[in-house]
Amino acid sequence: MKTITVILALLMAGITMSYAQCDKKVVLTSSKTEHLDATGAVKKTDDETAKIEINKAELQISVNNEHKMTGAIKSETCDWKTPFKEGKTIIKATVSNDQGEDRDVTITIEGKDGKVTLLFEMEGMSDDRIKVGIDKFEEVS
Secondary structure (H helix, E strand, O other), X not given: OHHHHHHHHHHHHHHHHHHHHHOOEEEEEEEEEXXXXXXXXXXEEEEEEEXXXXXXXXXXXXXXXXXXXXXXXXXXXXXXXXXXXXXXXXXXXXXXXXXXXXXXXXXXXXXXXXXXXXXXXXXXXXXXXXXXXXXXXXXXX
């Protein structure tokens, strides 16, 4: 009986640790942007600062403190084995740009071998996907 209790406790701790990251407000920052074509090949690279703030209900994106997008999150799947290092979050949202235009987007945040990247895909624009390497990934209270 003790063995079963210990196993259940360990499983619950692992699930809680994985979900804990998913339930937090996070801020991601990046200093380099890659524009990808539909096949994933890099079309161009820009040195620019991007800041992405995400909570359970919405996200905000700012590039060089000029271009801004905000939006409501429609769905999120989150599975991190090691918080902020190994795992994946997929967010589907509708964002508005500076001109007030709404677009459906998919944002994939993936950690692999301790390196976190973000892929931003706008519906109907598969030939201009944006990928950034995350320099800083932090929880905000």
